[in-house]
Amino acid sequence: MTDVPGVDDRLRVLEAVTDSALARLELDKIIVTLLDEVVDVLQVDTSAVLLHDPASDHLIATAAVGIEEEVWQGVRVPVGAGFAGRVAAGRQPVIMDRVDSSTVVNPLLWQTGIRALLGVPMLVQNMLVGVLHVGSKTARRFTDADVELLQLVADRLALAVSVQRSSAERQAAAALHRSLLPGRLPAVPGLEFAARYVPGANVGVGGDWYDVFDLPGDRIGIAIGDVVGHGLSAAVVMGRLRSVVRAYAMESADPGEVLAKVDRKTSHFEHGTMATIGFALVEPSHDRLRLALAGHAPPLLADPDRPAAFVDVPTGPPIGFGLATTHRDSGVVDLPPGGLMVFYTDGLAERRDRPLDDGMSMLRQAVTTDAPDLVCARVMAALVGTHPAQDDIALLVLRRSAT
Template identity: 60%
Template sequence: MGVSRGSRMRLRVLEAVTDSALRDLGLEKLFEVLLWRVHDLFAIDTATVLLTDSSGEQLVTRATIGLEEEIFQGVRVPVGTGFAGRVAQQREPVRLERVDRSAVVSSLIWERGLRSLVGVPMVAQGDLTGVLHVGSTKPRRFSDEEVDLLQLVADRLATAAHAHRSRSARAAAAMLQDSLLPGHLPTTDHWELAARYVPGTDSGVGGDWYDVFRLPGDRIGLVIGDVVGNGLRAAIVMGRLRSALRAYALEFADPAEVLGKLDRKASHFENHTMATVAYAVIDATTHRMDISLAGHPLPVLAVPGRAAEFVDAPVGPPIGYDLAVTGRRSASVHVPPGALVALYTDGLVERRGLDLDTGLEALRRAVSPMPTEDACSRIMAALVGDRPAPDDIALLAVRHSPAPDEPGAASPV
């Protein structure tokens, strides 16, 4: 018995999208090869891939046969608008048997003389990655079977685009975060600093950061924060918050006022963003540390001759969503010679199956008024040890170095 034309077509499409040679191709070449195969198999005049942008709100032409000007001219299609935008919004195939200016966003489509269009969504792992559409300059009704076969191609393209985007986002986030963490901590008389940052095994790269900078008037600014979420977007938001906080720190002396300005900025410009931040300013002359906390865990203070304790400071709401409607507060803490302050993100003390209070108590016991590098090593050994942490960890330690004849000069072990 002979094989039907429809069965032959399905077999040819399946062979086209499952060709093992495609695995060795980069994304651009993969798009090119598959679009030409679609062009030949479906006997159409145009074939185009549009991918969602980083916001997920617009489609950008990434590869095409027959509509190359869309790439050269940077055509963007809002999701929900026009033919391709409808496909993206509905996540269902859309057929157009009559193409006119009112039906499409890109005038190049109807200027090219296309009479019929069919578009299918590109979805991988539940995420919309883009739209594949094909067009004919002759009147044509694409059959249900042709639409189904075109969806097979779109699924293959979506898988490749999603994998490429994930790899690129992880690499970009890692590079961005690495560039924003201090390459070296500033040195100053009588104050020593050390820090650690470890990306989480679950999050890969997230929005944890720490920062240290000199301020006018013999002061030192200390920041540690955690943007909710992970990946490239969290790293980008972290970078913007870091830069904004530095700018506000030069204008306002009170840490609470600085975090208030940061909150206002984030609430207005960073939609759907939330972060916890601790910002402290050490006055090297008076040995006082002013600190304000926006939803962030309390730092630990270790003074020679006393058990380490959590700093007594009010914890306000996190940054974002205009949560601090009643304003923010700061506290002033005396940091005597030999004392050490440890600031950290919650990845250090939170573990699956471990009570948070247990993690905090383990941290308190691990903090001791010793040189900062030794303190960071001791804290990480006690809290992390040989177990990879699922979440990012940032740790910042600052110590008021005692003079040789002052208490605390002999570092405990």
């Protein structure tokens, strides 16, 4: 029988998991380095890390020592099933001294001759990151000391994975978001555009977006939207909504019909998604546009002859959850020569330190019929000023030429 780990073994593990040199390694090298240390200290034959995929609720073999086939063969274990699945579901260590088809779902664990297993959860603030397990090909009775040492390593690995995932997700979300926002607004004779996008200081990149695109028949499509949520998942949904709005806009001259089709598609395929969208079609003459709002705040219209005011068009429920799949109304907005419209997401006016009505009033007062770039600057100065935005903001300004 293997000796029980002593003080020296515990110190070796503590030194391994706190080694500052690990911070300079890539995540996969950190994992393998610690798995090697585990095999040596616990005198086991195998060690492996399976990371949790929240989308599928499966554990995916990511790194292994002594049982590398788990990774090479892409082993996936449902949470709650088999050995690793039990560790994940219970979020408690599991010791198993009988390894066969009746106790584990991964045949590699008994085909390679493993006779005893110890697994511990990888958690960060009680959120499941994965499972770390070790195996012995000889009879082995794992002790409380074994469990404690393995849990030390699991905690270190969970933190490293969580930090890496968070950083990678933020970078991926930002890159995806940048690729989906228009790099350059279209040049349309008789129309001027300007836009701003600012990620929230507290939440980072989210699901806010704007879009301006040419359509057949010299029409112009304008979209503004806000997907509920933040991070990579919201940016991915935002990208899909942007694409489907463009696709349906090719088929219909009625913004309400476009948003109704977007709603049906989203409710069917994007379960759990909710978004607000404003979609407008500018007619070839540029003297008016048709507008539909799905839970989105109405844009502002500034006329050279009168102060800016919020447009009066029907507002339907948000996109998603099958809230309105049969019909959505559109309204017609006249755009006089020199007239200017401001589309925005709610992060612009909403702040924790002021009532929403005050923010909307400040927005209305900041909008004039000056050049769109100047209006963007004035609006952001008035509503954001010297305090970072708490939520992400999308702002799009359209002005019709005076002549």
